[in-house]
């Protein structure tokens with residue numbers, strides 16, 4: 783959905799109340815207009831970012847902070863893979879299109895560069911991989927779909943049931959990624975994102991600032 787920022791700041795409760803909300807009780811927040819319909823939604827800065835990152839809102843000209851839930855970082859300190867974790871809505875007609883929309887919004891709002899390899903860890907799976915390139919048409923479908931192993935899928939599914947916080951999902955996906963790089967020969971897709979020498983000593987970082 784396209785939304786328009788109002789630019790107004792006032793004190794109220796946030797209507798969105800995401801996991802990262804900073805205005806669960808009255809705090810300085812802003813408002814956006816939905817289009818069409820022109821309904822006012824009061825929203826804190828953190829939730830506004832979450833809505834954009836989740837692909838729910840598109841705000842022309844808005845920039846969101848380039849941070850990732852996880853990154854696989856080479857020994858030299860450069861990110862080999864950027865990872866965003868998102869719960870997939872329960873009822874969804876086309877999961878690939880949903881994933882492509884999130885990827886597109888992250889590109890449009892400056893939260894992601896096409897020159898990074900990007901993995902959307904859709905919970906409970908599959909995960910979607912876009913390989914780095916100089917330019918990408920926003921909305922391009924993922925280059926590959928990756929099924930997490932059964933144990934990881936089970937852990938993610940049980941977190942979904944218990945309504946766990948984002949940090950818990952991050953730990954499970956971080957474990958999966960760490961194990962994947964430790965067993966390179968079983969994960970062909972990793973050969974696309976780095977040389978063995980880099981991957982061997984790469985580490986997973988959470989809340990990665992780009």
Ligand SMILES: [Zn+2]
Pocket residue numbers: 796797798799800802803804805806825826827828829830
């Ligand atoms: Zn909020």
